[in-house]
Amino acid sequence: MIKVFSLIAFLAAVGAAVNANxxxxxxxxxxxxxxxxxxxxxxxxxxxxxxxxxxxxLTQPQRVQxxxxxxxxxxxxxxxxxxxMAEIARIPMRKAEDDGAEGSDPIAAIxxxxxxxxxx
Numbered sequence: 832m833i834k835v836f837s838l839i840a841f842l843a844a845v846g847a848a849v850n851a852n853x854x855x856x857x858x859x860x861x862x863x864x865x866x867x868x869x870x871x872x873x874x875x876x877x878x879x880x881x882x883x884x885x886x887x888x889l890t891q892p893q894r895v896q897x898x899x900x901x902x903x904x905x906x907x908x909x910x911x912x913x914x915x916m917a918e919i920a921r922i923p924m925r926k927a928e929d930d931g932a933e934g935s936d937p938i939a940a941i942x943x944x945x946x947x948x949x950x951x
Contacts, residue, residue, distance in 0.1 A: 888894070899905060
């Protein structure tokens with residue numbers, strides 16, 4: 832009886848040792864994954880800092896103004912070009928030629944005119 836009890840106790844001790852070793856190995860593997868993820872997070876944070884610095888450089892107002900002057904044909908708006916809403920309301924509206932006609936498609940007509948002008 833004591834031999835059976837000793838065998839059961841020995842097997843339980845071996846099982847506990849194997850289980851503890853498995854936990855140790857799993858914990859070490861998870862710790863390695865955590866270190867790897869922390870390194871990736873640090874790299875991404877460094878990239879974010881670099882991208883923010885680059886964005887700040889690219890959006891400097893003087894740099895954008897220089898690029899606009901170099902590549903865009905913009906002109907200064909004159910005060911004569913500005914109108915009020917009252918002046919817009921006084922502009923007469925013209926009526927559409929096919930207003931309310933069934934089957935009329937003004938966009939299709941514009942496209943057909945553009946295509947026929949391009950073929951000539």
